[in-house]
Amino acid sequence: MSGYNPSQRRPDGAALAMAGLLAALGGVILWDAARLHEIGGYSGVGPGDVARWIGYALLGLAIWSGIAAFRETPVRPPRQDVVSVLWVAGGLAAQILLLKTAGFAIATGLLFAFTARGFGKRNLALTIPVGIIFALVVYLVFAGLLKLTLPAGPLEHLFLGK
Amino acid sequence: MKHTLFAGMMAAAFALPAYANDYMIMAPASPGGGWDQTARTMQEVLQADGISTSVQVQNVPGAGGTVGLAQFVSQNAGKGDQLIVGGFVMVGAILTNASPVSLADVTPIARLTGEYEAIVVPTSSDIQDINGLVEKLKADPGAVSWAGGSAGGTDHIAVGLIAKAAGVDPTKINYIAYSGGGEALAAILGSQVTAGVSGLGEFKAQADAGALRILAVTSEERIPGVDAPTLKESGLDVVLQNWRMVAAAPGISDEQKAAISADIEKMVNSDAWKTALETKGWANTYLAGDAFKAQLDADIASTSAVLKDIGLVK
Amino acid sequence: MEALSFLMQGLSVAMDPMLLLYALIGVTLGTAVGVLPGIGPALTVALLLPVTYGHDPAGSLIMFAGIYYGGMYGGSTTSILLNTPGESASIITALEGNKMARAGRGGPALATAAIGSFIAGLIATLALAFLAPYVVKVALAFGPRDYFALMCLAFITVSSAFGDSARKGLISLFIGLALALVGIDQLTGQARLSFGVPQLLDGIEVTTLAVAMFALGEAFFVAGNRATGDDQVIAVKGSVWMTANDWARSWKAWLRGTVIGFPIGALPAGGAEIGTFLSYAAEKRLTKHPEEFGNGAIEGVAGPEAANNASAAGTLVPLLTLGLPTSATAAIMLAGFQQFGLQPGPLLFVTNPQLVWGLIASLLIANVMLLILNLPLIGLWVRLLTIPKPWLYAGIMVFATLGTIGANPSPVELTMLLIFGLMGYLMRVHGYPIAPVVVGLILGPMAEQQLRRALSIAQGDVFTLVGSPLSATLLAFSVLALVVPMVLRMRGKGQMLSQLAAEED
Structure with missing residues (x-):
């Protein structure tokens, strides 16, 4: 945390990248769920429904992550070899x-x-x-x-x- | 110097002679399951009785055996020393997984063992016999929940066939799939579901202890030691055997096929095999040659029809 | 007290010096193989089962019991010392245990795990002996809706293992849930997120993910931080033994872990890891040292380790009373019983009391033997950390991949191992917690299947979910677990806690 000057605020690249990945993952899940046959039978909840819930949640987390990238102080990861x-x-x-x-x-x-x-x-x-x-x-x-x-x-x- | 020695060692290691009656048996499942046990029992008997000098078992688990089957077909064409163990479950898995290879791509040798399905209810249930169950099913198919193994498996197919034979729309059955027999059995014992369908062996001990009532079995004739009618004599034309078989590689010559068939026949007739079946509680349903081929084709046709009826295969 | 006399009879048979030697061989082998990173108890028992062939039944049975408990216990050692759990039930142990080991407190962590396992094993084995017929009735009363409610409770309480940032914890959890979608949907047979790759149809193995994210991710992370030298590990600081304070903090956690773990192990669709999740959450709520959680709190090792072993004994309840194997390890044990002519099932206690009580006596003796073997070895295990890192991690990588290659030597499986290992590494670098990914993969499918089964049985009636006393109670607890911390946070207490935690970064 030391040595970082919050006045020169730039968006947190890692959080932005995570937002992008989550959005992509959510999108793939929604796309995949759309092609499933809805044979939920008597339950009313088919194989695609749960996938869709998770897909939407991932999109929500992507938005949250994107907002956090601009508003939170990024924690710089340790330098990697x-x-x-x-x-x-x-x-x-x-x-x-x-x-x-x-x-x-x-x-x-x-x-x-x-x-x-x-x-x-x-x-x-x-x-x-x-x-x-x-x-x-x-x-x-x-x-x-x-x-x-x-x-x-x-x-x-x-x-x-x- | 070092290099030449190493190269020499490599050459020696690669140039191992393969004996004519060595076998590599693929069990397309994880260690411990039915197919794996079948393969390992074959290995034991083939070696112990001197039918083959060296037998190895290879496990390639995945997707109801279709992963192993695909690998077997693509790598072994024309090889006379490669065998694969499989079973009725594979027939359904090939269809539901839209597998690119099917049992038509291998050379079936023989059916080895089999088990019949049983339909049970907990003893506390008000359903006394199979007719009682069928009446409930006809009145309101959704109100009869069936516990059994995974979707599209033998148990699910049995329920579909029963519904069809009873004149009930198979898409209307309320089938609750469980992983493995254990969980389904717990659900049946706990009266979470109306009825249960699975291999007779799963239920036998509980029925003997008085916790379950066997309503019917899917065999052709009554099974000794089981106090239950067949579906057939109850007026439902359903016969279903969950069999296990052995097959050889695609594209082998008639001589190769004959040699393998002879070895398998020797194995099935050996005392070691009979003892092994007895200790494991497997029924000997050996069927070879054209009779097996015809049976296999009939099973594939009826399975694909019922899976379409249930709505699992389009 | 017929049962008691059978037990005494079993114990007296098992006290034969020759049989004690078998027990010792069993626990030694079990621990030795179980301790290798990436090789969990199921594989250990499967590998060593043939070793028990050919002895007389009593000897085989006792050796087998030793291998079983030894394998269950062995996993915690690498989990604590090297942050590489071999299976899902010791993931939670790694959370606090490895932090302790890094601070030179590996000795006390291993000791509390060993003694906790012993006490939990002892109590749970006795509970198995005397309560099994009653426990199994309760277990069978658990229907899909009750399981679903239990999963809800687990999801909510486990969120306390998510670390400081709710956003990062939730992201990790949902990555796990997304991975859980891969494969054939069990209830309808349809493939999800498999993209036509047949090897993906069976879904992602929990062990593959756990070994990849923990063992491999850890190796990548340590390699990546080599230059900065941030990652100094102190092998021993202070005593290798537990202090009076450690004892005072551990014993309640052991007992609580046992009480949580045993019944969950006895549930036909439970699974040992859920008991460890719940135990960890309970310890975190009840501790007087909340600031230590996440930095090496001894309760966080004591509770889950006890829960893990208690549920191992719990799994034997449905196995012995119903013949139901409810976990991979139990399935292999079933094969083991059959090898001794013991057919588990409803009649076993009636038809074959000597063998059942002999087995229970064997388990008790194996448990004692394990403690005797392992307490003196703790000093030696801790020395593992003094092996030079290149050799240590090279060895870890070999064993971590060995487990996967042995179970399924397909390039697809190994490639998944590599990809998830790198994913675990990147998540570590950017401060995302790892455990929730595995939690999501384990709990996600269970929750989904039980929900859909419950609704299917009730033909779509949503109110069925609160329709049984059990499910209603469990869901009420879940709501409380969700709301109470929020209220506390609003009153300012939570803020202080999270600040404390944030400063550790």
Whole structure:
């Protein structure tokens, strides 16, 4: 809160963006509800009705958010280290893409390494092998001993012999 | 050096031979449910009796089995080692979800087990028999609330068929859908609804304990140990079996189909399978070949007709 | 007192040293797997159930009871220490518990959770033993309109978990309600907000959303704030044990949590998380330290944790008396019972008293064992926070995704995990509370379905909603819960409170 001078008041960008998102979400819900068949049967409240209530409420919240953007003092969010966040998110994306083909251990090993990278361990040559070994141990415990079905790739086949 | 070793390992791992009678069974549902249990029982029996050396089960849950079915059809065309477990619920789900793939896209092998539906009321109800219920339904369909499983499922279809057979407009039925049998059973026991429809197994223990009255069952003939008439002998022409089946991949050759059918037949005739069915309380309703195909087509036709009548499918 | 003698008989059987060892193995395994972030009790029990195969029935049953209670308890540890609840019933624990852990009070938070779970488990197991036949009658009397009234009460009281800004809290809640629309409408079979994607037809899994928004969102948030160094966590400050003051503030919360949690667990359509919501709301209303709520109030951990475990025992009421599994965990337990030739149902207490009382005795022993195991381990768990962050969070990400991959390894599910994780991160950055999103996703469909069922049974008559004494009473409470704080606020008391809270930002 400190260091912000309320005299140079500009609209709160984050609140405005939220207003826009809420309006869009509300609009999509109303559009989707409009194409539903109203087969509410005896209740008088069909599947579209509840959706519509929520849609209108979202539009109302969008207006509220828009007004607040101009009238309330914006709370400035803490400065974010975007690159770190992207490393972690990238790790997840890599896991999703590789899971089917490379198997659990390799895909999850990359998630492990990229997350560590996001938290400041930069040496991927160290963290990737550590991650793969860690994920492989997790795989062997959960799939081997506990029979949890996890996607298997070449490494897993090698260790479970199938 | 490291790289060549690694590449060698990869090659070795990928080049695993697939045995002719290995199977991968897809259970298009979460672990623990009926289809999953069917798949896992098959796995056990096929391996224990040496019919197959290695059987794996894969769960692909979602949308009444249609998510798994779509994946099965798109990935396995022509493969003779892929099986999928399914059931009557899938027939309805394919229609209500407007699924792009249907049971016509797989190669049906055999019906394995089945369960009949039961119509019940709480013991405290003034309805004594199925005719009493039908009379109420005819007088004011809205006043008869039916509890059962999800919309468009077997239970809902049964109610639609009963209404139709009784000459009541199926769109006028007051069906209250619950998730899973447990919640519906609680609603029936608590007299929140007029009547309940679900698999006989859901109600049997409560009926034996005197909390529920079974008005009728949907089988062709009376079921031993159940003190209730069939719908048919009560003058309502409704027979409905909630069956489970096994099917193979689309586009397989006749030889592949014959081999799978032979393996399944061996499995069904094994003692291990019979014991497993008995402990799980499943009825053996094995039906294979053209007889099953004909039964399947008839079920699909009647289900799509009744779902249109109820108004769930346009 | 036939019941009592059966219980004593069961206990004496279970005191066999070999069986005690089984109990110890059970709780250790249950805690060990349950403690992993992203892996909740249902998955824990499902995974470990086969471990109990092949022993004699008494041994299996007792080990199984240990796994069940161990798994239920394990989730609270990561919830408190790492802000990563593995399932929806420990979300509320994370709210206050993690604030305590960050301030170096992780030890007392874990202790109050462990002791609260023990006491709630003990009382609720005894209630299960002696009151089950009566409780189940009340539970069956709950019709759709009564559930709807209960949901209204939950919605209104839970709003106290929304933080300082009513606008931000409501936005979070309605995002949750909007997400709840996704999938097939259960009552008519129509797809809503699914856009033709078949994987969306089953809706958004509560566990996926909870793990994404809490565990992943937290990891993103900590990564994003790394540079500023705002996020220093102190592992231990002061004693790792509870002080006299902690005890004084906890014991009433434990008892209240038990009283709230047990009956809600016994309702066929209840769900453990609703008990934790209501318990948290009750503690927040009754506390003498309102300024601490949101910053690590020990009552806010003690109450919900007790409620969580009491409702775990409550779920066994419909399971043992009616054979009704009312939660995912209960469904898996049913499979577990069947494995021992125990067919839960209305006749179980009559036909098989030894086994039922053996099970209840096992649960009591597992509960004691859990306390013995976990109190000494608290000092060790707290050390988790001293693991260097790169390794700690890398490990959290692995386990958080493992739970989802194990349950449903579809790229769509994992992509949802990523999207909701980023959403949780952005909401954290901009000060929107996370818990209401999950609350909306859980309560929204329940409220909608029960409303429509109630109206359908009454053929559209709106007055049915106040037509039963239960529903009328619950709705009256809801109105009171809504109006009283407004009146207080108008009289100025509320303003002072919200100012106090706002200064914490």
